Amino acid sequence: MIRFNEQNEVLRSDAYRAIIAAVAADGSIEHSMDELEGLAEADGVEVIGRLIQYRQKPESATYLGRGKVEELASLCGSMEADTVIFNDELSGIQMRNLEETLGCRVIDRTILILDIFASRATSREGKLQVELAQLQYRLPRLTGFGRSLSRLGGGIGTRGPGEKKLETDRRHIAGRIDDIRAELKKCAATRSLQREERTRSQIPVVALMGYTNAGKSAIMNRILEMTSREEKSVGSEDMLFATLDPQHRKIVPEQGAEFVLIDTVGFVSKLPHALVEAFKSTLEEVRNAHLLLHVADTSYEDRDFQIEVAEKVMREICGSRTERIMVYNKIDLTDEVPLDVSGGDAVYVSAKTGENMDRLLARIDEKITGDMVRASFLIPYDKGRVVSALCEKGQVESMEYAEQGTRLTGRFRREDHGRYREYEVTDGTV
Ligand SMILES: Nc1nc2c(ncn2[C@@H]2O[C@H](COP(=O)(O)OP(=O)(O)OP(=O)(O)O)[C@@H](O)[C@H]2O)c(=O)[nH]1
Ligand SMILES: [Mg+2]
Incomplete structure (x- = not known):
């Protein structure tokens, strides 16, 4: 569980025995509680019980109603729990x-x-992002923090830090937040250079996204094995949030067009807002991807809940316009093949056995090249935005600066081709 020392470093301690608790309007909360239990276990906490209060909304001062808090207190005593984990973000009070x-x-x-x-972050940028999210969580709660989070943890029985100390803490944290933001800007600048290189090379970008532990990294590795062997595999493990930083690999299929595949962080429900904001910067490239592969664990009984959760975060990060293929993974673990809930393209695969992975590659190829048309455009110099729009999703083979404007030749999305038809030229006319 999280603790901070004077330098704002995270301190960790041994396993806790916890009761998980929630306020909910109806029974669908059980999915979210199962997920919370999984999260607690991933953090080395043993969950020994759960308590749910059915009511419209949490109590502002105590989250649960007064009577329920008393009930929980005696439950903690009788079960010898040393921790309670609440299913929502609590205020300091x-x-x-x-x-x-x-x-x-x-x-x-x-x-x-x-x-x-915090325990999974390895890259400098990843660590900074998590620290930023932690500090943003702490700053408005300084006055409310009791024993668990106050840096004056030794002062047991006090209601929290004194005003003067609080002001110093607040300034200290605000200063650190500014420093981290400045550092993250530098990281973003380096990344944007790398991205520009990839954009210039005009290789389509395909991003793996979905619920944590669905098998995104395993799919990346299987595709690497089937195609470009020189590229390094990525980490794939049976744990939540094994992947944190996006990983890019160039895929060179034996048949079909090359593309860049990006493996990304997994999602769960109610992801802290500060973290989603932090992801937005590292996932910038994913936001402009040509195609999203939404990976789901088919063998998991609550898969529809997970698909819905992942869709929601994906929409927040990428919007809903980007094309996607629904990838039902781990079919080796189940006899029952589910009905597709995405209403779009669906492929049923196993990254482990390789089943149908060739179909997935074929679908990706169809998607990235299928709706492309070869064309040449001559775009007047005062229509720079048209050039950027065509370049963004197209694969430009040549770009020349002619007297009348920019001449672009390559493969462009059918939709863009139609939209900018007035600038199209047939070969040889310019
Ligand atoms: N049986 C089976 N196991 C799989 C399959 N695909 C992945 N796994 C296992 O599922 C676990 C999670 O796989 P990952 O590839 O790490 O999943 P991920 O979606 O990248 O997870 P995060 O990065 O943590 O969000 C690993 O233990 C994999 O070996 C599959 O098709 N069949
Ligand atoms: Mg992964």
Whole structure:
């Protein structure tokens, strides 16, 4: 569980025994609680019970209603729990009140997710992003923090830091946030150079996205094995959030067009807002991808819930316009093939056995080249935006600066071809 020392470094300690608790309007909360249990286990916490209060919305001072808090306190005592994990993000006041009544550690979903991310981050940029999200979570809660999160943790029994100390802490954290933002800007600048190189080479970008542990990295590795062997494989493990930083690999199929495949971080529901914001910068390239592969674990009984969760985060990050293929993975683990819920293109595969992976590659090729038309355009110099629009999703083979404007030749999306037809020229006329 997360703790900070004076330098704002994360301190970790041994396994906790936890009860998970939530406020919910109806029974569908069980999916979210199963997920919370998985998250707790991923963070080395043993979940020994769950408590749900059915009500329209949480109590502003104590999250659960008064009576439920008392019930939870006695449950903690009888089950010897030392931690309670709440399924929503708590305010500082709620956290402090709950700690006082429950007499044990109080953790919320956001802290838990941030803690897992902190333990998985390896790249400099990844570590900075997680630290930024942690500090953004802490800053507005400084006054409310009780024993669990106050850096004056030794002062047990006090209600929190004194005003002067609080002001120093606040300034310290705000200063660190500014420093991290400045550092992240530098990282983004380096990344944007690499991206420009890829854009210049006009290779279509295909991104793997989906719920955590669905098998995105395993699919990336299987595709690498089937195609361009020189590229390094990526880490794929049976754990939540094994991949944090996006990984790019160039794929050179024996038949079909080359593309860049990007493996990305996995999603869960109620991802902390600060983290989604942080992802947006590293996933910038994914936002401009030509095609998204939404990977789902077909063998998981709650797969529709996971698909919905992933769709929601994907929409927030990429919008809903980008074309996608729904990839039902791990079919080796189930006899029952589900009905496609995406309403679009679906492929059923196993990254493990390789089943239908050739079909997936064929579908990708169809998508990235199928709707492309070869054409030449001559675009007047005052229509720079048309040039960028055509270049963004097209594969430009040549670009010349003629007297009348920019001449582009290559393969362009049928849709763009239609839209900019007035600038089309047939070979030999310019
Ligand atoms: N049986 C089976 N296992 C698979 C298949 N694909 C992936 N796995 C396993 O599922 C686990 C998760 O795979 P990953 O490739 O790490 O999943 P991911 O979607 O990249 O996960 P994160 O990066 O953590 O979000 C690993 O233990 C894989 O070996 C499959 O088709 N069949
Ligand atoms: Mg992965």
